[in-house]
Amino acid sequence: MSLIHFQILSAAMFSIGLYGVLARRNALLVLLSIEIMLNAVNINLVAFSSYAESAQDVGQIIAIFIITVAAAEVGLAMAIILRLFRDRSSVDLDDVDLMKW
Amino acid sequence: MSLASIVFYILAFISISMVGVLALITTNYNLSLAETVFYILATVSLVGALGVVVTRNVIYASFLLLTSLMGVASIYLLLLAEFLALVQILIYGGAVIIVILFFIMLTRVHEVKSITDNSQKPFAFITSLLVFGLLLAGILNSNVEVGERSSVPFTELGNSLFTQWAVPFEVASLVLLIALIGAIVIARPKEDE
Numbered sequence: 381m382s383l384i385h386f387q388i389l390s391a392a393m394f395s396i397g398l399y400g401v402l403a404r405r406n407a408l409l410v411l412l413s414i415e416i417m418l419n420a421v422n423i424n425l426v427a428f429s430s431y432a433e434s435a436q437d438v439g440q441i442i443a444i445f446i447i448t449v450a451a452a453e454v455g456l457a458m459a460i461i462l463r464l465f466r467d468r469s470s471v472d473l474d475d476v477d478l479m480k481w
Numbered sequence: 482m483s484l485a486s487i488v489f490y491i492l493a494f495i496s497i498s499m500v501g502v503l504a505l506i507t508t509n510y511n512l513s514l515a516e517t518v519f520y521i522l523a524t525v526s527l528v529g530a531l532g533v534v535v536t537r538n539v540i541y542a543s544f545l546l547l548t549s550l551m552g553v554a555s556i557y558l559l560l561l562a563e564f565l566a567l568v569q570i571l572i573y574g575g576a577v578i579i580v581i582l583f584f585i586m587l588t589r590v591h592e593v594k595s596i597t598d599n600s601q602k603p604f605a606f607i608t609s610l611l612v613f614g615l616l617l618a619g620i621l622n623s624n625v626e627v628g629e630r631s632s633v634p635f636t637e638l639g640n641s642l643f644t645q646w647a648v649p650f651e652v653a654s655l656v657l658l659i660a661l662i663g664a665i666v667i668a669r670p671k672e673d674e
Contacts, residue, residue, distance in 0.1 A: 381515045381516055383625065385516075385519055386556070386560065387620045388617065388620060389523045389527070389556070391613055391617055392527055392613065393527065393530055394612070394613075394616065395610070396527070396531055396533075396609070397534075398609045398612055399534055399605050399606060400533060400534035402601065402605030402609065403598050403599065403601065403605035403606070404598060405598065406539065408539055408542075408581070408584070408585070409534075409542055411581075412533050412542055412546050413533065413534055415546060415550075415573075416534075416546070419549075419553050422553070422565075423553060423556060423557075426557055426562045427560055428625075429562075430562060430630050430631065430632075431627040432627070432628065433627075436633045437637060437638050437641045438641075440564065440565055440638060441638070441642055443562075443565055444565065444568060445653055447565075447568060448656065449656065451572055451576060452656050452657050452660035453660075454577050455580065455660050455664045456667070458584045459663070459664035459665075459667040461584070462584065462587065462667075462668045465588045474599060
């Protein structure tokens with residue numbers, strides 16, 4: 381059981397999340413893919429902190445902050461998508477072109 | 482026989498058979514127990530994540546995300562980060578997935594007929610494959626000096642969170658407050674609605 385197992389798992393999850401963000405049109409599914417990417421980053425942080433010789437708490441504390449920001453992001457994103465749905469009856473990201481030049 | 486005892490026997494049977502399967506895999510493939518558990522959990526997380534990015538049903542996607550995130554929580558346990566495993570289950574299982582399901586319920590977004598994948602799908606596939614290759618090359622070429630897996634006691638974690646990391650901790654609470662207020666302001670119906 382070595383660090384490399386966790387690193388490869390993290391890289392695979394990150395790539396899956398990236399594919400979801402790029403390939404999806406539904407705003408909700410893009411948000412779920414972003415959650416997968418954040419979790420992949422967290423696995424990496426926790427794995428490194430767990431295998432570290434000293435200052436083991438730093439990785440875990442930064443992972444806690446990432447979880448906090450992810451929770452705030454979900455709340456805000458849900459509010460924005462809800463607003464979008466009320467105004468346009470659609471959650472399709474290709475329809476949101478108001479700020480496109 | 483009451484329902485509770487039937488459920489108990491079923492759960493006991495499942496647990497015992499899981500232990501048997503674990504022992505079988507461990508001896509057949511010459512792995513350590515931790516490695517067997519890791520491969521099972523990694524499969525659960527990755528299959529859940531893949532399901533989220535390929536399914537066309539948003540409700541399935543949110544439940545598959547929950548599966549994947551619980552797999553990640555178990556990976557944290559395997560990394561001896563008990564506190565983070567608890568936080569993961571509480572925040573994601575208890576809050577994030579509930580918010581997403583409430584959102585689906587409020588908007589009926591699943592009834593809107595729209596194609597969930599866009600035309601740049603092949604490019605997205607190639608890009609994510611390239612990123613994975615790049616990360617893999619970086620991982621395999623790096624040689625980080627590491628020790629053994631070891632756990633951080635809860636007290637030590639709490640101590641450093643409230644002394645060394647006290648300012649970022651307070652900023653995080655401010656971020657949550659602002660996100661809460663912002664969500665209310667954005668989602669509130671307008672005057673004329």
